[in-house]
Amino acid sequence: ILRIKEGESMVNKDIEDMKSRAKEGDIAAQVELGISYLYGYGVDIDYVEAFIYLQDAAIKNDGEAQLHLGKMYENGWGIKEDLWTAYSLYRRSYKVHTEGSRKAISNVIDKLADAIPITGHLSIANDFTITACCERLREYIRMGKIIPFEDDDESNLYLSNTNRTILLKECPFCGECVEHTH
Ligand SMILES: [Zn+2]
Known part of the structure; x- marks a missing residue:
């Protein structure tokens, strides 16, 4: 004791x-x-x-x-x-x-991708609310190949390769432009 x-x-x-x-x-x-x-x-x-x-x-x-x-x-x-x-x-x-x-x-x-609705429009808000244009884009987010990231002034989507990361302006699959919503 x-x-x-x-x-x-x-x-x-x-x-x-x-x-x-x-x-x-x-x-x-x-x-x-x-x-x-x-x-x-x-x-x-x-x-x-x-x-x-x-x-x-x-x-x-x-x-x-x-x-x-x-x-x-x-x-x-x-x-x-x-x-x-x-x-x-x-x-x-x-x-x-x-x-x-x-x-x-x-x-x-994985949990986040499940919650992203497919609306035909690709959008991201500063609070990371995302809508997906197409199923493939959502799968790329799930796989971590497309990454939402918080920049100084707004949130953006980035395409991530093995050696570089590119700011995404449009969907690489269906061509829908990335919109910023508030
Ligand atoms: Zn798309």
């Missing part, structure tokens, strides 16, 4: 240490705390705490934080489910080569 008690106080001490480091802006401590609260490692699950710590580190471009914050959005853990925000976070995470980010992208893009 005594040993368990000592163990518990050790964990609490570690958590308190990490909290003070996180408060000082230590990204590694923010990520560790965020993940601990998200999955209940050594602490009770607390989505509010998890969100705060992960967001702090994600803003500073920590790939691990972006990945797990994305999971919160993808699954609606403690926040409103938002697949596009999850996607956007996974993309950023992938950019800094985070393990697991590529798989996360393909999982979420």
Whole structure:
């Protein structure tokens, strides 16, 4: 019993240490705390705490934080489910080569492609609402060959090859022009 008690106080001490480091802006401590609260490692699950710590580190471009914050959005853990925000976070995470980010992208893009209606018009809004002109274009989005991406001023579609990425102005299959909606 005594040993368990000592163990518990050790964990609490570690958590308190990490909290003070996180408060000082230590990204590694923010990520560790965020993940601990998200999955209940050594602490009770607390989505509010998890969100705060992960967001702090994600803003500073920590790939691990972006990945797990994305999971919160993808699954609606403690926040409103938002697949596009999850996607956007996974993309950023992938950019800094985070393990697991590529798989996360393909999982979420599958769900997203299912939700894209085929209307005959190819459009993308800044919030990533997309309509597809044809089935093939939607399949290319599903396969990650056509990628929606948030630029500084608006969201765009990109055609992704092995070695380059090209801004898409029209559908490569049916020729429909890309419209930007708001
Ligand atoms: Zn098309």
